[in-house]
Amino acid sequence: MEQKTLLIECPDSKGLIAQITNICYKHQLNIIRNTEYVDPLSGQFYMRTQLEGIFNDHTLLLDLDRALPDGSVRQLVGKANKKVVILVTKEAHCIGDILIKVYDGSLQLDIAAIIGNHPDLGELATKFGIPFHFVSHQDLNRHQHEALLVEAISPYQPDYLVLAKFMRILTPEFVARYPNKIINIHHSFLPAFIGANPYHQAFKRGVKIIGATAHFVTDDLDEGPIIKQMVTNVDHNYSADDMAKSGRDVEKNVLSKALELVIHDRVFVHGNKTVIL
Amino acid sequence: MEQKTLLIECPDSKGLIAQITNICYKHQLNIIRNTEYVDPLSGQFYMRTQLEGIFNDHTLLLDLDRALPDGSVRQLVGKANKKVVILVTKEAHCIGDILIKVYDGSLQLDIAAIIGNHPDLGELATKFGIPFHFVSHQDLNRHQHEALLVEAISPYQPDYLVLAKFMRILTPEFVARYPNKIINIHHSFLPAFIGANPYHQAFKRGVKIIGATAHFVTDDLDEGPIIKQMVTNVDHNYSADDMAKSGRDVEKNVLSKALELVIHDRVFVHGNKTVIL
Amino acid sequence: MEQKTLLIECPDSKGLIAQITNICYKHQLNIIRNTEYVDPLSGQFYMRTQLEGIFNDHTLLLDLDRALPDGSVRQLVGKANKKVVILVTKEAHCIGDILIKVYDGSLQLDIAAIIGNHPDLGELATKFGIPFHFVSHQDLNRHQHEALLVEAISPYQPDYLVLAKFMRILTPEFVARYPNKIINIHHSFLPAFIGANPYHQAFKRGVKIIGATAHFVTDDLDEGPIIKQMVTNVDHNYSADDMAKSGRDVEKNVLSKALELVIHDRVFVHGNKTVIL
Amino acid sequence: MEQKTLLIECPDSKGLIAQITNICYKHQLNIIRNTEYVDPLSGQFYMRTQLEGIFNDHTLLLDLDRALPDGSVRQLVGKANKKVVILVTKEAHCIGDILIKVYDGSLQLDIAAIIGNHPDLGELATKFGIPFHFVSHQDLNRHQHEALLVEAISPYQPDYLVLAKFMRILTPEFVARYPNKIINIHHSFLPAFIGANPYHQAFKRGVKIIGATAHFVTDDLDEGPIIKQMVTNVDHNYSADDMAKSGRDVEKNVLSKALELVIHDRVFVHGNKTVIL
Structure with missing residues (x-):
């Protein structure tokens, strides 16, 4: 059966x-x-x-x-694992959590490759036997860089792209290639603190709760359909760096929960929202 | 339609x-x-x-x-309001929350009567125009007291009995009259701290989280099907009284969420568990 | 001692x-x-x-x-209760929660009066023996209305003004009269959804968590020092009205926690932030 | 300075x-x-x-x-890193999270060695360049096995032992060697579900929230001073296995938060409680 x-x-x-x-x-x-x-x-x-x-x-x-x-x-x-290519920059916590979960079987994912615009996470990828491509954006404009990314991604034919703290803004052209197939983790409780340095913004505003948001990427930056959000308490003792540190745990937990939902085909996109069945 | x-x-x-x-x-x-x-x-x-x-x-x-x-x-x-009789002792927070919610229309409940084994909450009931019966347990054994309770309840023919911090243990005979129709709020995160003085037990154990549990009442004390649970953080600064105070907010929130679910016919009893659809 | x-x-x-x-x-x-x-x-x-x-x-x-x-x-x-005047519009949940808590002694507050720009909550105030002033804004400009509010408030000499879902924007002149003495509950997780109809905004954005924020009122609307924030989960099944309903519990819980902190002199204002000791 | x-x-x-x-x-x-x-x-x-x-x-x-x-x-x-020896059995999630956090510098810990009573996690330890000792309990009584553990631990002179899902009960003699120096993660919201198979117990009881507890180990099993607790919601759709899976995220998060507190010398033991400053 x-x-x-x-x-x-x-x-x-x-x-x-x-x-x-x-x-x-x-x-x-x-x-x-x-x-x-x-x-x-x-x-x-x-x-x-x-x-x-x-x-x-x-x-x-x-x-x-x-x-x-x-x-x-x-x-x-069917029950076959989804194939993903994961894009990263320098931070290890999200990709690290995914690697451990795939390693111990709690996330049924086939990580075809990891691509970094910095070389830093190559070593970690290699530890787990995952192909790593360093695709630098140095001296390239956005379109040139994305052309190289597409070249690196294409052979793998992934079901999804996962942006695990990939700190680059993508062009509409790139996004259009993978409609509702790019999953991003944004380090704020959207729509609060859209854009750059959300923890710094949160610190300046003096909020008592910070959060993270996993969402599909669309043309509008930080405006795509939200899959999952989680939060954690902070107080006046937290510097912006402390918030960032505390937020990293939320980010990785949100991203892996969102992947869990996507993997089990539980997420439908409905306009700029998600229906999770 | x-x-x-x-x-x-x-x-x-x-x-x-x-x-x-x-x-x-x-x-x-x-x-x-x-x-x-x-x-x-x-x-x-x-x-x-x-x-x-x-x-x-x-x-x-x-x-x-x-x-x-x-x-x-x-x-x-159909859409008719459920009719309830609410049993109380001395504490006002749970019954108070229900009264305000029914008053402002956010809880579609028909409170037929409030019955107290102490007279303390009569004044509050009266403020909201709800009949209050003082049914003392003084000098009565459990069966005698429950006979008086049944006498007070029966004319109202309620759909549910709500124990809103009714600090009396009910006999199997009483419970059998209202199968899966008695909703209790227990002031602990069951099954932790079954029995008397859960906040005192929690304080002695040095837990970092306390909670409350809304459940249907069965013969086994504190063992009935759980409808809803919620928790809140505590720390070493909390005395047992501070925990009790902090817990009161959780208790009232859990009880009214559980009533919300019951009112909308979302709770099925399955053995000693609930299925919430 | x-x-x-x-x-x-x-x-x-x-x-x-x-x-x-x-x-x-x-x-x-x-x-x-x-x-x-x-x-x-x-x-x-x-x-x-x-x-x-x-x-x-x-x-x-x-x-x-x-x-x-x-x-x-x-x-x-010293240990004397803080004296407050509470401003309301039509919604009963926040003021109701405060009234019950003061009634049962869990909030050590002296409610000198309740002022409504609508008459709706007069009945509830009267149930608890609190003077109620109906100060309509009908046919008045903002300054005229606020002059009447000040007239109603002044005799009570309150330590704090509490805006318990008072749905009027206050002028800088009014705010300047009570520096760091006006506590507001905003029905969103600030700074998300600043301004009008936050639940409707949250629904449109498809967020998975909603919240509420208690803060001191300053000249900049919704930008004052945050005292307390709390959140609750929502999903695609929630209409904007369901979010509002679910949010009401968060609002009242946040406001009473914030009052608790203020009452015990635990809140210091530091620029547009709070330090809670 | x-x-x-x-x-x-x-x-x-x-x-x-x-x-x-x-x-x-x-x-x-x-x-x-x-x-x-x-x-x-x-x-x-x-x-x-x-x-x-x-x-x-x-x-x-x-x-x-x-x-x-x-x-x-x-x-x-001073600011020197704490030195720990980590004991494990077969599950990778807790040790994996610690390894990633130490790797990316977010947990200032010096992992001197990992000891397993099964060989399964040796490969993971080796990926991160940490010495792994396989100390089987096969055909040994508890004291014989612990003698081998002590032999493996001693050369490292660790500040703390961390039981990262080490599924063996320790004797009072072993515990006495490391007073308030053994940190365990228990996969339940203590004191609920003391003992074996807490997720199975939680499933049978039909709870709506599960949790995990990091605590110091004392003679009384599961009764040591609690450092940190966290919870997550479950419902009737969760099998015991689903609860275990969902709980694994809580376990690893609780354990690393507890280590964070211990590392910064914020945890004082006061009888069977902790004071966290």
């Missing part, structure tokens, strides 16, 4: 769940877990169904296509 | 969701929100479906009864 | 703590609890010392004045 | 802070940060003072010894 996950996104209509679950029943597939969401404003319907049985993917999808309204997106996903 | 909630609990079987949603579709009912859970160990199936349309309750339930396996429990619940 | 709290704020210098504690010792006063903070950037020193003994306030303060550097602020505070 | 931390523990007496800070002043040492605590029940006084200046350790301690009451413990600690 196999397990697969059915992902559906379409305009809502009466009887939709009945139709979909009927088709699953007809295919002798057992529903292990099922979650749905209808956005009340747009009427968009989202469904994630974990199925167990013997799959005839082609017929199942054909049956669904016949039943589902126009403009539907449906996908049947 | 009316809105009602369908609650189903039965042994799982293949095609169950398809059958149930087919019946809803046949009745021209639109599914607003739908949540299910199958307990993997027992195979018990739970489903909560918010429906919109024109209801023919009788036919709908009949259709469901024909489709559902033996041992099924199903219920169609 | 009496207990008083000594509050000191001055430029840091070597030997400061020794000098201050020497004076306390000379006065035969026992230090129950002592906290200090030196801001590393400005070199400003803050100290809060709980003392026990027989106080000769005049001599003690004179001795301190001799020892402390120029520009020092020092205060010896 | 050097920085050192003065740690004092003694019976409280009037003028104590004045005397100590006078001595610091006399030595021309500037107080960067100062925290004290007096336990109100026992009258025990704790003080941690960060000093800056030119230190004459011998004279300073002598001056303090003259001033402090009998039974005082005082220590002047």
Whole structure:
């Protein structure tokens, strides 16, 4: 008996769940877990169904296509690990946490390669046997640098790009190549402290809580769909550096939780928001 | 157009969701929100479906009864407020929070009466126009006192009893009268510090976090199905009294969140656990 | 034996703590609890010392004045309750929570009066025997309305003004009358969602956490020194109204925690930040 | 200019802070940060003072010894890294997190060696260049095994032993060798779920929050002074394994926060509690 996950996104209509679950029943597939969401404003319907049985993917999808309204997106996903390429700069905490989790099997991810615009994290990547590419941005304009990044990424054909504290702003052209496929960790509780040096901004403002945000990258900097946020308390004893240090634990925890959700196909993008089923 | 909630609990079987949603579709009912859970160990199936349309309750339930396996429990619940009787002793924070929330409309509850084994909270009840019964336990054994409680409660025919810091242990006979209908707030993060004086126990143990637990009352003291838990940080500066004071905010917040869940028919009891849909 | 709290704020210098504690010792006063903070950037020193003994306030303060550097602020505070006037609009949750807490003795506050720019909360104030003034802003410009507010407030000579969801923007002239004496609850996790309708903004942005902020009011709207912040998780199932509802619990909890800190003279204002000792 | 931390523990007496800070002043040492605590029940006084200046350790301690009451413990600690030996079994998440943090400099720790009663984590230790000793317990009684552990540990003369998911119960004899020097991470929110399989216990009980506890090890299993606790939410969808997986993140975060506190000499042991200054 196999397990697969059915992902559906379409305009809502009466009887939709009945139709979909009927088709699953007809295919002798057992529903292990099922979650749905209808956005009340747009009427968009989202469904994630974990199925167990013997799959005839082609017929199942054909049956669904016949039943589902126009403009539907449906996908049947198996249990294979997602393949990612991870972009980094100098900080080790996020990539380090991912490496340990993949190493001990708690994150089912296939790290195809790590790319750094600085060489610093090459040693760490090598410890874990992951190919590391140093793609410097020195003396290059943004487009030239990104062309080299694309060249380094392309052979791996990753499902997702993960920006694990990659401290470069990406052009719309680069982002357009990987729509809803770039996951970033921003070191603030968005939308507070958009832009540079969020911990320094937080320190100056005298906040009592700091946070971090994992989100998909879109054209608008720091404005993409939020996947996960977490926070931690600070007080007047914290310097900007102390906040940054304390924030690093939040960053790595948020990023790995977000990856966990993405890996299990639980994240749907709905406009500039996410629906997590 | 009316809105009602369908609650189903039965042994799982293949095609169950398809059958149930087919019946809803046949009745021209639109599914607003739908949540299910199958307990993997027992195979018990739970489903909560918010429906919109024109209801023919009788036919709908009949259709469901024909489709559902033996041992099924199903219920169609309208939007009427739940009626509760609240039992208290001397502390005002939990009952006070409920009174304010009902007063400002954020908790859709019909407080039929407040019963105290001390007279202290009568004044507060009266401020909000709620009947207050002082049922003293003085010079009575447990059964005699509970007989008086039952006498005071019975005319109101409440859906639920809420123990809002009612500092008396109830007999199995009393509990058996209201199966899964008594909601208690326990002033500890259960199962830590079962029994008397949990804050004093927490202080002695030197914990760094305290909590509170809302649960259904069963025969086993402090062992009933947990609905909601929340915690707060403490440190060495907290005396047992400081912990109790800090804990009061947690208690009232947990109890009102638990009532919120119960009011919206989101809580299913599954053995000594709850399933929250 | 009496207990008083000594509050000191001055430029840091070597030997400061020794000098201050020497004076306390000379006065035969026992230090129950002592906290200090030196801001590393400005070199400003803050100290809060709980003392026990027989106080000769005049001599003690004179001795301190001799020892402390120029520009020092020092205060010896007894245990009398702070007197507040609370400004409200229509929402009951914050004022309700404060009323219950004062009623049951868990917040040592003397509520001199409640002033509403709408009449709605008069009934609730009256239940608890607190004078209520309805000061409408109808057909008045901001200055005219504030003149009436000042007229209503002045006879009470409050230590603090508490804005418990008072939905009016105050002029710099009004704020200047009560420097660092106006405590506001803002219904967002500042500095996210400054300005109007923060829950609606949060909903549109698709955040996964919402919060509330208690702060002192300064000329710059929503930019005053933050006293306390708290957050709660939300997800895609929350409408803007659901966020507002969920946020109300956070708001009331944050405001009462902030009042707790202010009441115990634990909050020092340092520029646009707070130091909490 | 050097920085050192003065740690004092003694019976409280009037003028104590004045005397100590006078001595610091006399030595021309500037107080960067100062925290004290007096336990109100026992009258025990704790003080941690960060000093800056030119230190004459011998004279300073002598001056303090003259001033402090009998039974005082005082220590002047420099900035050198603490040396630890870490004991592990098979799970990589706690030791992995520590290794990454030491690697990137966010945890100032000198890991002298890692000792495993299984060989599994040897590879990970080696990646980071840390000596690994496999000390099997196979066919040995507890005392025989511990004799081998002591033999492996002794040459390193560690300041602390860290049990990073070391799944063996230690004898009182072993514990007595390292009084208040063994730091353990327990995978439950103590005192809930003392003993074996806490996640399984938590699952059976149906709790809505799980946690982890870092504590010093004493003779009484799971009863030692608690340093840090953290929690995370769970619900009915979590199997015991899901709880364990979710708990692993909490465990590693708690353990590294506890180490952070210990490293900075902020943890005092007071009976079976900790005072964190």
